[in-house]
Amino acid sequence: MQQSTKALLRLRQMILGGELDVDERLSEPKLVERIAVSRTPIRVALVKLEHEGLIEALPSGGYKIRVFNKQDVFDAIELRGTLEGLAARRAAENRPTRRALAGLARALTELDDILSGETLSEDDFSRYMNANATFHDTLLDLAASPVMREALARTVALPFASPSAFVMAQAGLPESHQILHIAQYQHHRLYEAIEAGESSRAEDLAREHARLAKRNLEIVLEQDPAVPNLPGLQLIKDAGAF
Amino acid sequence: MQQSTKALLRLRQMILGGELDVDERLSEPKLVERIAVSRTPIRVALVKLEHEGLIEALPSGGYKIRVFNKQDVFDAIELRGTLEGLAARRAAENRPTRRALAGLARALTELDDILSGETLSEDDFSRYMNANATFHDTLLDLAASPVMREALARTVALPFASPSAFVMAQAGLPESHQILHIAQYQHHRLYEAIEAGESSRAEDLAREHARLAKRNLEIVLEQDPAVPNLPGLQLIKDAGAF
DNA sequence: TATCGATTATATGTATACAACTTGAATACC
DNA sequence: GGTATTCAAGTTGTATACATATAATCGATA
Secondary structure, three states: OOHHHHHHHHHHHHHHOOOOOOOOEOOHHHHHHHHOOOHHHHHHHHHHHHHHOOEEEOOOOOEEEOOEOHHHHHHHHHHHHHHHHHHHHHHHHOOOOHHHHHHHHHHHHHHHHHHOOOOOOHHHHHHHHHHHHHHHHHHHHHHOOHHHHHHHHHHOOOHHHOOOOOOHHHOOOOOHHHHHHHHHHHHHHHHHHHHHOOHHHHHHHHHHHHHHHHHHHHHHHHOOOOOOOOOOHHHEOOHHHO | OOHHHHHHHHHHHHHHOOOOOOOOEOOHHHHHHHHOOOHHHHHHHHHHHHHHOOEEEOOOOOEEEOOEOHHHHHHHHHHHHHHHHHHHHHHHHOOOOHHHHHHHHHHHHHHHHHHOOOOOOHHHHHHHHHHHHHHHHHHHHHHOOHHHHHHHHHHOOOHHHOOOOOOHHHOOOOOHHHHHHHHHHHHHHHHHHHHHOOHHHHHHHHHHHHHHHHHHHHHHHHOOOOOOOOOOHHHEOOHHHO
């Protein structure tokens, strides 16, 4: 693996995992020490992370970790919903063959399978997260648009904007089972709409589906102040004041 | 100015202006020679341009200029329309005060003024382009969402996705006057919708407004094969085969 | 003559050196 | 006592050196 890749992955992990002080300048020499890579690949990673939106350049040089307020988070989710809506509409307009839909159908069946039990184990949540990611990714494939794929990839670079962001966080919540079933209901309807070429319906469903993530976030944050296992939560300013 | 900024601006100019061979690896030593800056800031610029989508990394290292097909271009325009639609909807939902709307109204009036004459000079097209950019930018201000602003900024980084992309290109076309009037009609209706808080209408109008750029592109490219003054056109594969 | 292989040349990725600048602190000054 | 001011330590931005990997060239062989 390239050193710059190592630096990027590690730095992202450090930022999302809360290993670095927010509101402080990211000192390159200190990062050199912690990541064990020279300044050059670290600077490459910093440039990339700025474009991702996880850090921001300081006027006097260098970077600092970016913090978001709750409106930013909601906007990011709304933005994802809009882009997935566009992709879903395009997917429906493309009138995919049964063969092209097979991947999406498979993800759907796996999600059904995971949710079939009475209760969900920690492992089930993890499986759900993966299968959910696959579903969303396969949907994007059906849109068959590199431009849209990139736009969406850039959007979900913000940690809480990802379709799978809050799945793990709600493991253990009493409402979780029901929420996941609602999400899966929406997945099914989305599949139907795309299969039938109902493009407007597909777009609306994808949008509303993303808004479920908003509700998830609200529910998770209303819980115990003992903050849940949500990577990147410390990047949200006043997370306790939700 | 920083060397890396100089390198970024110059490189972007070289790519869009067709000063570099497409389908060839961007040789860093040669760029050093042409831009008169060391490899370090050039590499920074290359990383940024890759994120912008203007160049792509080669599997064996280095970068090459990215080429787009017509579907990519249409998708980029559709994407911009979708994002501007989201911004317009949000702007309408925000119920801006008359004072907040003043900037948008001013851009609208200036556009009216430019179009008031019987014919349009080269200079008028240039003025239109600027005022049009201001209108779209001010609209984005009204959405008051950094997340959306960034998403749109990343989208219009593709040269032909910008709201002003085809304005200059159509200077001299017989249809141009009419097209600009239609665009301005849409601007007015968009303003009305935002002022009245008609969010769905605002969204639809913004989307359809972007699709006018698609028609512009089609018209411009159906013209004389003597390719018009459209920066970045050589990045579109088979532009002649439209 | 065309294709494969070895060798040379060149480019990329990384580390490091250096200069200009920023930041923090200590001291002088009001 | 509080505010400038100067100085030092540290940091960033840039240039360059070096090792490894890639591309090109030339020659050999089928």
